[in-house]
Amino acid sequence: MIDFTPQSIALQIGPIPVYWYGICYALGLMLAYLVIRHGVRARGLDENLFANGMIIVAIAALIGGRAYHVIDQWALYKDDLSRIILPPYSGLGVYGGIFGGMIAVIVYVRMKHQSFWAWADVIAPGLFAMEFVARWGNFFNQELYGPPTTAPWGIAIECSHRVAAYLCPPLGSTPASAHFQPLFLYESISGLVGMTALLWLTNRYATRLRTGEIALVFFIWYAIVRFLLEFLRVDNWTFFGIPTAQVISTAVIAVAAILVVERHRRVPPGLSAPSGPDPAGEPASADDPDGSIPAEAGAPGR
Numbered sequence: 001m002i003d004f005t006p007q008s009i010a011l012q013i014g015p016i017p018v019y020w021y022g023i024c025y026a027l028g029l030m031l032a033y034l035v036i037r038h039g040v041r042a043r044g045l046d047e048n049l050f051a052n053g054m055i056i057v058a059i060a061a062l063i064g065g066r067a068y069h070v071i072d073q074w075a076l077y078k079d080d081l082s083r084i085i086l087p088p089y090s091g092l093g094v095y096g097g098i099f100g101g102m103i104a105v106i107v108y109v110r111m112k113h114q115s116f117w118a119w120a121d122v123i124a125p126g127l128f129a130m131e132f133v134a135r136w137g138n139f140f141n142q143e144l145y146g147p148p149t150t151a152p153w154g155i156a157i158e159c160s161h162r163v164a165a166y167l168c169p170p171l172g173s174t175p176a177s178a179h180f181q182p183l184f185l186y187e188s189i190s191g192l193v194g195m196t197a198l199l200w201l202t203n204r205y206a207t208r209l210r211t212g213e214i215a216l217v218f219f220i221w222y223a224i225v226r227f228l229l230e231f232l233r234v235d236n237w238t239f240f241g242i243p244t245a246q247v248i249s250t251a252v253i254a255v256a257a258i259l260v261v262e263r264h265r266r267v268p269p270g271l272s273a274p275s276g277p278d279p280a281g282e283p284a285s286a287d288d289p290d291g292s293i294p295a296e297a298g299a300p301g302r
Contacts, residue, residue, distance in 0.1 A: 001154045001179045006140045020140035025092075028134030029058060032126035035195065039122030039202070043271070049112055057104045064100015068093025072237040072244070094131065094226070095248055117212030121271065124218035125198040131191030131222075138184035146181030146232030154179030165234040183229055190225045194218065202271070210267040212259070219256040223249040 009017045033054060040050045069091040070077055070084050077083050105123065109116050138144035142161035148154075157180050159168035166174040198214055227249035230236055236243040 001150075001152060001156070003156045005142060005156050005158050008141050010140075019137075021137035024137035024140070025134050028130040028132070031133050032130040035129045035199075036123055036126035039125065042202075043118065043122055045119065045122065046112075046114075049114065053105070053108045053112075056108055057101045060104035061097040061101035062092070064103075065092035065094065065097030067100070068096020073235075094222075095245065098127070098222075115211070117215065118271075120212060120215035121202070124215045125195045125202070127218060127222075128191045128195035128198065132188050132195060133191075135184045135188040135191065139182070144184040144187075146183045146229075147234070148174060148178045149181050150179070151181070153182060153185070155182045155185075156180075163235040181232055183232055186229060187225065190221075194221050197221075206271045208269050209271055210263045210269060211271055212263050212267070214271075216256045216260050216263075219252050220260075223252040223256070227253075 006020065008019055008021065010020045010023055011018050036054070037047070037050065039045075040047055066084070072093055073091060105119060106116055109119055135144070139155075142157050145155060145157055148166065157166075157178075159176055162168060162172070162174065164172075166172060166178070166180070168174060168176045198218060201209065201217070202214055227246050230243040230246045230249075233243070236245060238244060239247050
């Protein structure tokens with residue numbers, strides 16, 4: 001078992017602490033950028049739109065992720081609302097980040113007359129890349145862990161970082177020497193495997209996949225993993241006694257599965273070229289007589 005307990009601060013620059021959580025988030029964002037840029041170049045999408053859009057989407061994802069976390073852990077902030085916006089900003093909810101970023105992508109690509117699904121396909125592996133690296137920030141904060149375990153990979157958590165269910169004596173009954181399920185590690189591994197799988201599917205089955213299916217596989221994959229891991233959490237946000245993340249995951253799986261079936265029925269095989277004809281076989285619009293608007297532009301909800 002792992003007895004090492006990390007410090008949350010990586011270094012101190014004068015009076016300013018630099019937290020490992022922020023470093024992991026920045027490194028995850030960097031890897032996501034590289035993975036998405038690779039997809040953009042491979043699919044012939046506009047790199048300038050990507051570079052400018054990523055800044056907007058990253059900010060929207062940060063706001064959405066922070067909002068989800070604050071609602072999830074409202075007890076930590078209700079008595080001091082300034083903690084919501086003041087450093088160290090530890091705590092981001094993945095679903096909030098995904099939905100915040102997705103809204104920004106939809107708005108941005110519509111403004112630029114781009115195909116939402118074509119962009120979603122290249123963004124999806126980058127989201128897994130982000131999860132793979134950024135989840136390690138939870139390790140340094142000693143958070144996102146599950147119940148006590150005797151597994152060799154169980155991690156130690158200091159008493160000051162214990163959730164109410166696992167407090168050390170005399171406040172609780174969980175021994176100070178206890179080790180816990182590293183839920184952050186499970187999500188990180190899922191991110192690495194998911195990123196690899198999506199990149200492989202894109203390269204191996206580009207002529208058989210429908211545009212948008214890579215993104216939908218991401219949603220289904222992440223939702224299944226999150227649904228299962230919620231069974232190991234005790235400090236989760238609940239909705240009528242059911243973990244909210246499980247409610248959201250169920251809805252995401254259902255909607256994504258319906259979209260896969262619907263797109264498989266309506267959209268011909270082959271990941272669309274950014275400036276090719278609409279995958280559904282519809283003629284170019286009056287606004288796009290030469291077909292210069294990317295596939296599915298103006299119909300991102302399909």
